[in-house]
Amino acid sequence: MKADLDNLMKKYGVDVILVTGSAQHNPAMIYFVGTAHVSEAILIKKRGSAPVLFHYPMERDEAAKSGLELVSFSKYPMTELVKEAGGNYSEAYILRTRKMLEDLGITSGCVAIYGKDDVGPFYTMIDRLKEMLPNLKFQGFIRDEIMMQAMMTKEDNELDRIREMGRITTAVVGKTADYLTSQKTKKGVLVHKDGSPVTIGEVKNLINLWLAERGVENPEGTIFAIGRDAAIPHSVGTPSDPLCLGQTIVYDIYPCEAGGGYFYDFTRTWSLGFATDEVQQLYDNVKTVYETLYRELKLNAPFSVYQERTCELFEGMGHPTIKTNPATEIGYVHSLGHGVGLRVHEKPFATTVNPSPNDILAPGAVFTLEPGLYYPERGMGVRIEDTVCVTADGKFEIMADYPKDLVLPMK
């Protein structure tokens, strides 16, 4: 939680957090500024102090929505900085940040850098600031145990926003099921009134529309894939594919609040009209593992324990897994889950390759549980996924209920 930040900064020897970029699809910035849609800003938080937001003068009204202490870039006029930098625009741009740091009394210590932005200009700026302010150390974290750790455990208002995204997500999934099962069929293919096939691309357009109607975004797309595509975990589906009865459809949907706020992550696998025996068996295996895992979840347990357990369970059913063969492309081929918040993938991670000891199912953690099995050559893929949270009193909760039926009977 945000309240943990100062302690985490102390634990990892960080004196200052500096966040760059816009407040659109930029989790670190959004975490601080909320719904203030600044297009380019710098946020600086000293350990033990409230953050300060530097913003464009034209965006003063937006910046004010953050409720943070504000400083306008107009305090540092570029025309004067360009003069001071001997006509060098790039140097003037760097000088501006130097002055911001100095105005906050930051001239020594460790500055942790965050934010999604153009890496080129930012790299050049930091590299030059190191020369200008030799007592400052700048640090970026490939594995971040400070902001990502604070963000891992959600406050109640964050959980409420994710639950609302879950409600919207499952409403759209319900509309998708209604649409599919209401179509006519001809020779085992869903068809329109004029006899033309209903395609993956059309359904995806409808999903986009239903999400937009509810004021949310799916910046990373949606997986709606059938047959062999469904058996390749990250294939998003082929738009021209027709929808055939009795084939597995993997429908993985991960929308977020408009502008890049909180996400939800959800998957169901469907077979329209009927399921073949081998698909049903595969599905039952995945559902059994899902239910076993959910029952076994323990407060504050390392998430990686359940990745190990998933491999063990699937192997017991005779499936290859990445535990026995890290390069396998059949059987169980991915991670059991990941945290969900302002990023669709965040802490806690379930990875067993050098897991962080902090990736645990702590109160406030929100994570996916998504076992799956994939057999591309047999044209079958199955995944079941819910987003789960740990409540403040240590209970596990599926954040949006939705039936787990494989077969959707045609109306």
Add this chain to the structure above:
Amino acid sequence: MKADLDNLMKKYGVDVILVTGSAQHNPAMIYFVGTAHVSEAILIKKRGSAPVLFHYPMERDEAAKSGLELVSFSKYPMTELVKEAGGNYSEAYILRTRKMLEDLGITSGCVAIYGKDDVGPFYTMIDRLKEMLPNLKFQGFIRDEIMMQAMMTKEDNELDRIREMGRITTAVVGKTADYLTSQKTKKGVLVHKDGSPVTIGEVKNLINLWLAERGVENPEGTIFAIGRDAAIPHSVGTPSDPLCLGQTIVYDIYPCEAGGGYFYDFTRTWSLGFATDEVQQLYDNVKTVYETLYRELKLNAPFSVYQERTCELFEGMGHPTIKTNPATEIGYVHSLGHGVGLRVHEKPFATTVNPSPNDILAPGAVFTLEPGLYYPERGMGVRIEDTVCVTADGKFEIMADYPKDLVLPMK
């Protein structure tokens, strides 16, 4: 154009381009990979060679859509790299990139870095790679004259995609005009059948929906602002504001292809039902300047010339401008325009503060022409904007036609 890249790299002493990040809302990556929706990738292009795309094994099908030479990250298994790095995951992650560079024979020279990504991990990686490969120099550009320059001049297929975005944008603007003029009014306010006022927020929701129906996004929002808000260039509008007759509405819409492709940028100023004399006069001033500028556009002219010219024209009409007072918040307060492409703001820029000599109206350039006048205290703002391109044979073309009427008569 992409074909210019090798020459530009040579001109600025760059041997390698390295692009990081996803292919969503990441112009440098999208420029190379097109519509292949990889979620995390590294692209490396040596001068004189075709680019190579390093991608996650699970995204092989998406990566293949790029048509580029591919290398899967599975060539560099993290478990082995972690071992090689003595159990240090961050170091292993950096080693992976080192091996990619070495496998392409890149161990000396200048690497220009691009892409929108988390700046922290990327900074740490480059800083460490500099130590590992001391003959490599890494450079990020605060003012970029290589990729941004190549991207400034569009190929015909890029112009076609921007024209199509223009067609969609103006179709949505037309629907908005139809919707507004079809409403009832009561005491000078647009009202629903139940007598409740039609609000800015409702209209913006409809705009979002109409854009979504056409399969496009507006990641940076839409400006639909009335009255005093219309007179503050970057105010996006207040959702609860009612729509009143005879007040200026600034409607600035800048959507892009789904996933962050090509943008269009367009503004009209409307006054519903009637316009007051002072608004009409302000509008006529802006329209006159727009038309004068468009007539005066010359092939290969520096864009900044027209910013100067705009100030001169507005000053001749008695308006304050940022030329006479850089801090003015009334009159003409912003830049005349900017390039449009995979970014909504890109080269050519019209800035007169240290303009780049390369920011010219060259064949293939796509740019906005958007003079405006703002008087917040009088509750009036006017801006007219079209996206214009320079065709291969050196002609100027407004990329999507739309009427420039100020007054929209109510039906």
